[in-house]
Amino acid sequence: MTEQGLTIGDMLKMMRDPLGAPFFPPALQALLVATWVLHIFFVTLALGASLFSIYAFWQQRDERARQLGRLSARLTPNALGLGIVTGIAPLLFVQTIYDPLWYTANALTGFWSVSFIFVVMGGYSLAYFFYLKGSQDRRLLFTAVISFVLLFFAGWIMHVLHGVSIRPEGWMTWYMPDGVIDTRGVTFHAYNIPRLLFLLPLQAGLSLAVVLQFSAWYLRRRGDEPAFLDWVAELGRRLGVIVSPLYALAGLGWALTEGPEFGVTLVALPLVALGAGLSGYFLWLKGKQHGPQAVLIWLAGLLVVAIVREVIRVASLARFGYSVANYPYTIDWGSVIVFAVTTVVGLAIITYLALVIYQAYATREGHISPRVERLGKVAVGMLGAWFGFFLLVGLYTLIVLN
C-alpha cells in the first residue's frame, strides 16, 4: 500500500468503524481484559479436566483416580459450556475497540474462523457423550481423546486468530502473496509456540490444580471420605508444584520471542515472577487446605496474564500509531443505561444461581439457606421488573425521542 502513501498506520485508522465506540474506549478495554480472565479460566479448566479423565480411565490400577476421573468427566462439558459463554463477552469488546485487527484476522483465516464453531461443538458433544456413556473398561475412551484433541485445536485456532491480529505488518503479504489475492483463508499465518504452551496446556494444568484443591476443601465440609479428599488435595498441589516451574519457563520463552518482536521484553518479569510465585505457593500449601484462596490467587494470576497479553497488543499497535486511547467515541447513554441496569439484574441472578449450586452440594442432603432463598425472591423479582424497564425504555424512545 505504501505506493499510494497508505501506510499501515493510515490503513489501521481508516479501518476503524466510522461510527466510533459508544463509550470511553479504555473502559471497554478493561472489560475486554477482565472478561477474558473468566473465559480462559473455564476453557483451560475444561481442557485440564478432560485430560485428567482420559488418564484416569486409561490407567487401571488406582481406584481413587478413577473415582476422580468420573468427576472430571462430568466437569469437562460444564466447564466448557461456561468457557463458551464467558468467551462471548471479550468477543464483543474486542470488536468494538480493535475492529481493524479482529475482522482482518478473521477474514484472513476465514475457513478456520468458520470451522471453529463446529470444532467446539464436536469437542463438546463428545465430552458429554463420554461422560454419559463412557465406562471403566476403557470403552469409548477414544471419544474423550477426540474431544480433547478438538478442544485443543479450537484453542489453536483462537491463538492463530490472535497472532494474526497483532501482526498488521504481515497482512498484505498474507492476503496477496506475490500480488495475487488468496480468498480461501485456509492458512495458519501466525503463531508462537511458547505462548501457546503457556496459555493452553500449562494453564490447563494449573486450573485443574486449583480446582482439585477447591473440590477437596468443598467436599470435606460436607463430610465426604477424608482419605480420598486428602489425596485429591495433594494431587492438585503436586500438579501445581510440577507445572508452575514449567509455566515460568514457557513464560520466559514467550517473553523472549514476542518480547523483542514488539519491543516489550520486560514482560519476562511478570511472567517468570508469576510462575515462580505459584511454585512457591504450591510448595507452601503442603499439608494445608485453602480451597477458595487457591482459586482466588489463580484468578489474580490469570489477570496478570491477561494484562501482559494486552500490553503486547498495545505495544505492537503503538508501532503503527494505533491506540485505544485515541479511538473516536461518542457516549451513547441509552444503551449504556440498558447495559448498566441489566448488569445489576444479571449479577443478582447469577449470584443466586451460583449460591444454589454451591449450597445444594455443600451438605449431604442439600439445603438452601433462608438468606439465599430471600435473595432468590428478590433477584427473580428484579428479572421480572427488567421486562417492565425494557418496555419503558421502548415507550420512552417511541414517545420522547421521536
Place this chain on the structure above:
Amino acid sequence: MYPFWEGVLIHSTLYVAITSAFHVLVSHLTVAAAWFNLYIERRAVMENREELYQYLKRSALGLLVFAYVFGALAGVGIWQTTTAANPRGISTLIHNFVFFWGAEWYMFLIDVIGIIAYYYTFGRVSKQTHLRLAWILALGSTGTLSIIVGILSFKLTPGLWLQTGNSLNGFFNPTFWPQIGLRFFFMFVITAAWALFVAAGLPKGFFERAKIIRYGAGIGILGLIGGVLTWLLIYQPALPQHAWAILPSRAIPQPTFPIIYFGLIATAAGLLFAFLAPDRQRRVFALGAMVVMYGAIFGAERTREVLRKPDVIAGYISSNQLVFNDLPARNVSSEEQRLNETGMLGSLPFVPAASQIAVNPRMTFGSSDPEVAVGRVIAIQQCGSCHSISPQTELSVAGVALDLRSQAKLLQMRNLSTVDEIDAYLGGIQGFPYMHPFVGTLEERRALAKYLAEFTQLSAPQTAAQAGK
C-alpha cells in the same frame, strides 16, 4: 476495506445460512421448552405430582446438552460466519449495539448457569426453589429473544436512527414492535409443537396425557391465529417500500413461499387434529409438524434477511461493505461518492492498486491478461458478497450445483458473453431492486467485464456438457 473471504467449496454466505438454520431451530426450542417446563413444574408442585419430575429431569438433560450450549455456540457461529463473510456489516451492528449485546450476554449467562443449576439440583433443593429456577430459565430465555429482535429488525428498518444516530432509535425501530408481537405469538405455536412432541411420547393413559395435548394444541392454534393477524395487520404495513419490490423478485429463491404457506397450513392442520383427537396423537405426527414448522420459520427468517438487499443496513451500508449515505449525527460521510471519482483500486485497505496486482493464470481461467487479473480484484470487492465469482465456491454434489447465484450462469442465462455486452449490462445492474450501482471508474468496470467474460466462457462448455448427459 477488509480482506475478502470468498468461502471454500461453498460461498461464505451459505456458511452463514447453515449456521443460522441450526441456531434458529435450537434457540426457539430453548424458549419454548423453558415455558412448557415451567408450566409442568408448576402443576407438579401445586398438585404434588412426583411422576412429572421424571419427565422434567429427562427433558432438562436434553436441553442442557443440546439446546442451551449448542444454542449459544450456534449463536457464536453466526457471529463467526457473518464476520468472515461481511465484517463491516457486523461492525456497524457492534458499534451501535455492543451494550445491548452485552445485556443479552447476561441473559445467556443466566440461561447456561441456570440450566446447569436446574439439572443438577433435582431432588437436592426444595420444590419451591426448583420452581424458581424454572422461572429464571423462562424469563432469561425470553430476555435474550427480546433483545436480539431489536438488533435484527434494525437492519431492515433503521428508522429514525438514520437521522439521529441514537442507538435507542435504531433498536426500537419501526419493525421492532411488530416483530416482537409476531415472535410472541409464534412462541406459543412452537411451545405447543414441543408440548405435543413430549406428551405424545408419554404412555397412553399417563397423567392427563390427552389433556396436555388438547391444552397445548389449543394454545398453539390461538398463537397461530394471533401470529397471522399480527403479520397481516401490523407487520406488513410496517414494511418499507423497498421490501415490497424485493418480495416478488428473483432475490428470494424459488420455493420459499410455497414452503412457508405449506408450513403454516400443515401446522394448523396438525394442531387442529391434535386438538380434536388428542388420543390419536403420536410422536411421528408431532415430529412431522415440527419439521414443516421449522421449514416455514426458516423460510420466513431468510426472507426477512433478504428484504433489505442490497443493503446490510437499509439506507446506510451496502453488501459491498461501503457506506453509501451520510450520517451527520455521527459524523459519517458516504464512501461511495469519493470512490466513484478516485476509483476503487488503491483507494481502500486491501484493494490493491493496479500496479500491485500480479497475474496468475490459475486464478483468471488461464488468461494472462493483466486487466483480467484487475477485474478479479474488482469482482471480489463489488460482487463477491452476493455471488459466486469463481469456481472456488461452486461445489456440486451429485449433479446439484451449490453455487450462490453464479455470475457465469446468470450471464449465460441472459446470453451475454462478449466483454462489450457484459460491460454495458453492468452499467444498469442498479435497475434490479436487489443490486447497487457499480462503484468505481469506467476502466474498472471494463476490467470487471473482462474477468466475467472469461468466467462465463470457462463455465459455458461445462454447462453444455452437463446438459448433454
